[in-house]
Amino acid sequence: MQVKKRRVMSPKQAAACCRPVDDLLDPALFKALCDPTRTRLLGCLVKCGRACSVTEVAECCSVDFSVVSRHLALLARAEILVARREGRVVRYVVRYARLGKLLRELADAIEEHAPTEEPCCAGGRRGSC
Amino acid sequence: MQVKKRRVMSPKQAAACCRPVDDLLDPALFKALCDPTRTRLLGCLVKCGRACSVTEVAECCSVDFSVVSRHLALLARAEILVARREGRVVRYVVRYARLGKLLRELADAIEEHAPTEEPCCAGGRRGSC
DNA sequence: TTTTCACTTGCATGGGTGTGCAAACGTTAG
DNA sequence: CTAACGTTTGCACACCCATGCAAGTGAAAA
Numbered sequence: 001m002q003v004k005k006r007r008v009m010s011p012k013q014a015a016a017c018c019r020p021v022d023d024l025l026d027p028a029l030f031k032a033l034c035d036p037t038r039t040r041l042l043g044c045l046v047k048c049g050r051a052c053s054v055t056e057v058a059e060c061c062s063v064d065f066s067v068v069s070r071h072l073a074l075l076a077r078a079e080i081l082v083a084r085r086e087g088r089v090v091r092y093v094v095r096y097a098r099l100g101k102l103l104r105e106l107a108d109a110i111e112e113h114a115p116t117e118e119p120c121c122a123g124g125r126r127g128s129c
Numbered sequence: 130m131q132v133k134k135r136r137v138m139s140p141k142q143a144a145a146c147c148r149p150v151d152d153l154l155d156p157a158l159f160k161a162l163c164d165p166t167r168t169r170l171l172g173c174l175v176k177c178g179r180a181c182s183v184t185e186v187a188e189c190c191s192v193d194f195s196v197v198s199r200h201l202a203l204l205a206r207a208e209i210l211v212a213r214r215e216g217r218v219v220r221y222v223v224r225y226a227r228l229g230k231l232l233r234e235l236a237d238a239i240e241e242h243a244p245t246e247e248p249c250c251a252g253g254r255r256g257s258c
Numbered sequence: 259t260t261t262t263c264a265c266t267t268g269c270a271t272g273g274g275t276g277t278g279c280a281a282a283c284g285t286t287a288g
Numbered sequence: 289c290t291a292a293c294g295t296t297t298g299c300a301c302a303c304c305c306a307t308g309c310a311a312g313t314g315a316a317a318a
Contacts, residue, residue, distance in 0.1 A: 010177065010188070027164060030162035030163040033163075035156060038156075039154045040151075046238075046239055046242050059141040066309080087315065088265075090264075090266095094242075096242070100236045103233070103239070104232070104233060108229075110228055111226070114225035166277095193278050195277085195278075195296075199297090219294080260317105266314095268309105269311100274304085275302100276303085276304095277303100279300095280297105283295080283296070285293085288290085288291075288292095
């Protein structure tokens with residue numbers, strides 16, 4: 001059985017390689033998800049499974065309309081939601097595929113670097129471990 | 130072929146059900162990941178694949194030692210890293226399995242709610258859509 | 259056109275937090 | 289013991305941002 005090669009390196013060396021992890025570990029995405037009000041609104045939208053107006057979503061939370069509007073706009077800017085105008089109503093929908101893909105790819109990328117041996121320093125040279 | 134039943138509901142109704150999504154959509158986790166410096170440090174640790182001292186990790190970034198120390202402690206508190214003392218050196222390791230599991234479960238939970246038909250309102254009653 | 263409705267934006271406020279410096283802490287070496 | 293090392297913590301500063309209110313925008317109804 002072919003075992004994947006894995007270089008043992010310092011954090012500084014690691015910083016300069018393996019782009020995929022860095023690209024997926026995007027602080028901008030997490031910044032959009034780090035606020036409790038925002039995750040609550042997003043949770044409602046996710047579970048709702050359809051396009052919802054700002055007014056509808058605002059019923060989930062005890063904050064001001066304007067706050068909900070701002071949060072939804074921010075989530076849309078982060079490409080987590082999409083906004084669609086229908087007359088004077090704006091409906092937001094979750095980008096299920098995109099969000100799922102991003103999170104899954106990140107999970108994969110992280111686990112890909114997990115050490116195979118339990119003791120993380122097995123077989124390493126003194127200098128690098 | 131058996132198709133999974135999916136309720137069509139308002140965001141407010143959605144807020145009161147489907148716990149798994151809410152539990153996984155935890156703002157505390159994302160709060161730990163929303164800072165650029167922190168994601169950079171985490172990225173280095175992830176790619177490094179072994180336990181690293183604070184000093185080592187600090188070489189990845191142009192910020193002060195104390196800042197790195199604080200960031201790593203915060204990531205450990207968020208259960209993204211684990212700290213281990215070795216003499217006067219403190220080494221941090223990524224909790225690969227936990228992090229991967231969390232992200233993958235979240236991805237699953239989100240995609241589970243994605244509407245199956247492309248138009249999200251197909252077949253819905255007027256009041257709920 | 260005027261009014262109403264759904265939403266967005268400007269403004270001010272308060273709280274949280276990332277940062278650097280310096281001091282303190284705990285551990286090991288001399 | 290003292291000294292050196294690696295790390296943490298206290299403090300001060302600056303900046304960002306979530307919030308609420310009020311005013312503004314744009315579209316549909318009257």
